[in-house]
Amino acid sequence: MPEPEPRVPLTRDRVLHAAVALADNQGLGSVTMRRLAEAVGAEAMSLYYHVANKEDVLDGLTTVIAREINDTVDKLDLPAHGANWKNAVRHRILSAREVLLRHPWAPSVFETRTTTSPEVLKYYDGLLALMRAGGFSYDLAHHALHALGSRALGFTQELFDPSTGPTTPEETAAILANLADNLPHLAAMMADIVHNDPTSTLGWCDDKAEFEFGLDLILNGLDGLRDSF
Amino acid sequence: MPEPEPRVPLTRDRVLHAAVALADNQGLGSVTMRRLAEAVGAEAMSLYYHVANKEDVLDGLTTVIAREINDTVDKLDLPAHGANWKNAVRHRILSAREVLLRHPWAPSVFETRTTTSPEVLKYYDGLLALMRAGGFSYDLAHHALHALGSRALGFTQELFDPSTGPTTPEETAAILANLADNLPHLAAMMADIVHNDPTSTLGWCDDKAEFEFGLDLILNGLDGLRDSF
């Protein structure tokens, strides 16, 4: 019996959860209709009975992840009235981020969706509730959602890629030397960071600390606008 | 003579500029090796002589666009010393954004790169120069780049998609009614925005105003940290 449970019938839900598992284990690139069918013990064409097409699978992926986020943040229940709004929003967003860390492929799926899953809207509705409790006007809350952008869901678009940086000090030194000619400020900045923290590798940054820095910058700015906007 | 200039020999540069034109006119999805070859009057396989593979084409795309951005912002030459840093950075970023508006496909290409083009690094180096002139420590400047994220280059990841919203007031009303049950705050926010600005369509937002709101929030926050970080 090589096939795992060939009896249990196919379901949209079973297809989507298999897709999440596939993406978690093998990466998003391996989520093809054919391989997804294989993972679920069926032929590629059988999927189309439960799912409109591949776009629908990707939409479903965001719904599953957003539901996981909502299940997590709904348990928080922090006080949000008045000045507490900031702490409540902060924890909500950092909790969402922890879910996404378990599904590293998820941000790129969220980014490519052209339609917003109701489950994501529900997440936003919860965020809005916290801001309203903090005294935000709807207008300010609206601006806030835009200002947070993908950060509201717990991820940011980093344009340096840390993972491609060099690893040995020799490589680091060589790169800094090359940089110094054409990119003096970048070279100086990296040299300075290496100096301050010799254990840091060039190009590597503490993602969590950077995420929180940017998040707090925005939240503090919004806090200052609460009464006047 | 149906072919346009079959004489002029193929070049990496000619390939990349043809790819930009193709993406501009037909969308990023139509940038395939086969169609790109056709646009340039050759066979698909000829491209591989000037370009490593498709990833290389996409990397090249970001280089071309980043160069266009650099050509634009290098002309600005605004004073950046002291408190002027903010205005200089602001204009630099808004100018970058205007270039990207001419190439709406570019953000999604930047997002998928795993390596950073030297031309992009040059752009960052210029940003760093302005911050340094404003009195930033390297440490703060580093945090600032992370906090700005893709906004430094002039784009943000919006998670609502405005373009898929309804267009008629009737549809708007219907959607708001449905929303009100499960998403009370979202519904109220949208109703409020519609009320404040009857010409606005549900889901449509002034991208430029929202971009500037978020940008200013971050820049103002950074300004407050200039002397203490």
Place this chain on the structure above:
DNA sequence: ACCTGAACACCGTTCAAGT
């Protein structure tokens, strides 16, 4: 040095056919 034709291993998707 530069370009190409034929071929390979993949995609997503349709459609008629099976149970």
Place this chain on the structure above:
DNA sequence: ACCTGAACACCGTTCAAGT
């Protein structure tokens, strides 16, 4: 109602062959 086999129109890419 649910699943499938064969087929179609595409991909990116290799490789031996042309000039």
